Amino acid sequence: MKILVINCGSSSIKYQLFEMPEEKVIAKGLFEKIGEEISFLHHKSIKGDLEFKKDISDHEEGMTFIIKILADKEKGVISSIKEIAGVGHRVVHGGEEFTKSVLITEEVIKKTEEYIDLAPLHNPANLMGIKASKKILPRAVQVAAFDTAFHHTIPREVYLYAIPYQLYEKYGIRRYGFHGTSHRYVARRLVSILNKNKEDLNIITCHLGNGCSITAVKKGKSVDTSMGFTPLEGLVMGTRSGDIDPAITFYLIDKGYSTKELNDLLNKKSGLLGVSEISNDMRNLLQAKDRGDKKAKLAIDVFCYHLKKYIGSYMAVLGKTDAIIFTAGIGENVPYVRRKSLEEMEDLGIEIDEKKNKEARGIEARISRESSKVKVWVIPTNEEIRIAFDTYEIAEGRCARNNEHEIASGASQ
Numbered sequence: 001m002k003i004l005v006i007n008c009g010s011s012s013i014k015y016q017l018f019e020m021p022e023e024k025v026i027a028k029g030l031f032e033k034i035g036e037e038i039s040f041l042h043h044k045s046i047k048g049d050l051e052f053k054k055d056i057s058d059h060e061e062g063m064t065f066i067i068k069i070l071a072d073k074e075k076g077v078i079s080s081i082k083e084i085a086g087v088g089h090r091v092v093h094g095g096e097e098f099t100k101s102v103l104i105t106e107e108v109i110k111k112t113e114e115y116i117d118l119a120p121l122h123n124p125a126n127l128m129g130i131k132a133s134k135k136i137l138p139r140a141v142q143v144a145a146f147d148t149a150f151h152h153t154i155p156r157e158v159y160l161y162a163i164p165y166q167l168y169e170k171y172g173i174r175r176y177g178f179h180g181t182s183h184r185y186v187a188r189r190l191v192s193i194l195n196k197n198k199e200d201l202n203i204i205t206c207h208l209g210n211g212c213s214i215t216a217v218k219k220g221k222s223v224d225t226s227m228g229f230t231p232l233e234g235l236v237m238g239t240r241s242g243d244i245d246p247a248i249t250f251y252l253i254d255k256g257y258s259t260k261e262l263n264d265l266l267n268k269k270s271g272l273l274g275v276s277e278i279s280n281d282m283r284n285l286l287q288a289k290d291r292g293d294k295k296a297k298l299a300i301d302v303f304c305y306h307l308k309k310y311i312g313s314y315m316a317v318l319g320k321t322d323a324i325i326f327t328a329g330i331g332e333n334v335p336y337v338r339r340k341s342l343e344e345m346e347d348l349g350i351e352i353d354e355k356k357n358k359e360a361r362g363i364e365a366r367i368s369r370e371s372s373k374v375k376v377w378v379i380p381t382n383e384e385i386r387i388a389f390d391t392y393e394i395a396e397g398r399c400a401r402n403n404e405h406e407i408a409s410g411a412s413q
């Protein structure tokens, strides 16, 4: 069964076409700068790589072009668009409503629209992708996988902020958490690598990419996560500040900053970029640090310190920690960050094997010593495969129900 996974940003469409349940990637690509003068499509498939420059005005036009390439007679990988049985969409905010991936109905679209208020940068783009896909592939099962869903198990005393309760009731102000599909994927992957039951493991998952978040997973369930009402809270990120004293915002308002300027400051000009004044990209900062740039080193050290503080607090939350997982661009590739954030924690049961740590780049690997009580792993994330599985299961369920209906009504005989 062919399953297409779509991740729409405001001006981009990232996609992967899978053969399921084999988990085989048949084609993947990224359409960038949609709506701008020239849009770029980088497409890879078992038939080779392709690059296109096009004038694409919106997501519907972009999706139509992608489908055309996928089904192209010469360079395509499917003979007809009818082969695509399901489309899985990454949706950032599912509020309190969506606790797992769901079949997209008009009601689901309506609810996702209501959550635009909570995710103004992401949900509108995700909805554009859903609407385009429904139009272009009307026969395919459409499924939404929410970034927030995995965190629905976080207890009340953890998701509530200590602000007047009526703000939760009136505006839904609470911790939602994000990157749920990634935390869920790596936690499940470790359970399967170790061949254990998820109920037997407590894991801390560190998703360190341009956006960063950390989750305490107790017996397979998220019980706390660092991103909150929005993705701004928690760890230091590429351009986001993570946790700060909220009074800094009032102070800056008194100094003449507008709400928009503050929003830009904390979301786009802070984090690694803000402290280093060089770059939000860890690769650039590591090179600058090696050249002796003090601010680059400081930015990385601030990043590692906050991470270490969260790891320690989640060890307290879990009581017993069996494993820590590093994932995403930085987590998978930067031994310095992993070592720095876990150093001098031997008394807490964490012993890093520096040789293994240095060797583990972009691959699944255990980087703790044999004697380490807490096992430390690098596991590359794969949100797309998780979404493909959820979509496959829902599509299969629907096929099975349709068959039952056909048999019951005699239609298949």
Ligand code: AMP
Binding pocket: 208, 209, 210, 211, 238, 280, 281, 282, 283, 284, 328, 329, 330, 333, 334
């Ligand atoms: P992501 O959002 O998961 O794509 O991660 C982006 C972050 O990962 C950026 O800060 C990149 O510099 C960093 N990153 C990705 N690959 C590497 C690498 N090979 N070495 C160091 N940092 C990397």
